[in-house]
Amino acid sequence: MVARPDRKPDVFGAISHPSRRRMLDLLAGADHSVNAMAGHFKMSRPAVSQHLRVLLDAGLVTEQRHGRERRYHFVPKRLGPVRDWISQYERFWDDRLSRLQMLLSKRNKG
Amino acid sequence: MVARPDRKPDVFGAISHPSRRRMLDLLAGADHSVNAMAGHFKMSRPAVSQHLRVLLDAGLVTEQRHGRERRYHFVPKRLGPVRDWISQYERFWDDRLSRLQMLLSKRNKG
DNA sequence: AATATACGTAAGGGAATGCTTACGCGTCAA
DNA sequence: TTGACGCGTAAGCATTCCCTTACGTATATT
Structure with missing residues (x-):
């Protein structure tokens, strides 16, 4: 059960x-x-x-x-899947700054 | 009509x-x-x-x-509302770096 | 002209969604 | 104990969702 x-x-x-x-x-x-x-x-x-x-x-x-x-x-952690999915498109919004954002995101995780 | x-x-x-x-x-x-x-x-x-x-x-x-x-x-721009809503919770994931991310987001918009 | 291709849309049905009211159960108050 | 409170859940109903098959239309091919 x-x-x-x-x-x-x-x-x-x-x-x-x-x-x-x-x-x-x-x-x-x-x-x-x-x-x-x-x-x-x-x-x-x-x-x-x-x-x-x-x-x-x-x-x-x-x-x-x-x-x-x-x-x-x-429980904010559970929004992770949404954040991950949306952050995959960061590069589309602004190539200049978004790479730094993505880097920060990665470091945020690890 | x-x-x-x-x-x-x-x-x-x-x-x-x-x-x-x-x-x-x-x-x-x-x-x-x-x-x-x-x-x-x-x-x-x-x-x-x-x-x-x-x-x-x-x-x-x-x-x-x-x-x-x-x-x-x-049309990635249309994901903006989702990104905006989710980014409002960045502070919950990591207070150290997320403020910079939020700053970048703001500058990204304007 | 006749036919094939690419696609949208209508129609229909089963399942899920989002609300309501009615009710039952545990908890605090008198 | 009796009653009020806070809440979950059942039941019912209208609507929406998501798929299917059938069909209509515009474009390309022969």
């Missing part, structure tokens, strides 16, 4: 929805409970919960129980 | 599908006709055509007629 066979680590899919990107933006500033997060959106609280689930499945956030709250925490 | 009222410039949505990201990767190397592109995928030619349409609507590619062919051409 596997822990969670139905989890989808699709980071690109997870960030494809504007609301989920905004949630990550908010979480980048501070951890949020579901209710705190829902305060920033017009959709229902369960809808927010479902979006957070997508982010959780993608590994972009973690959850931590605090009493009856669940605080969601941003 | 508007030219194309139903076009969706949703770049994040456009790159959310693995096949479309691979198409951009291929187009980054060289322009491709639809048939040339379809040669790299298992799906039908119309399916490829439809994916290219999504990329076209997002502005990520342009098409150029050459006889009965249509050559698709990569």
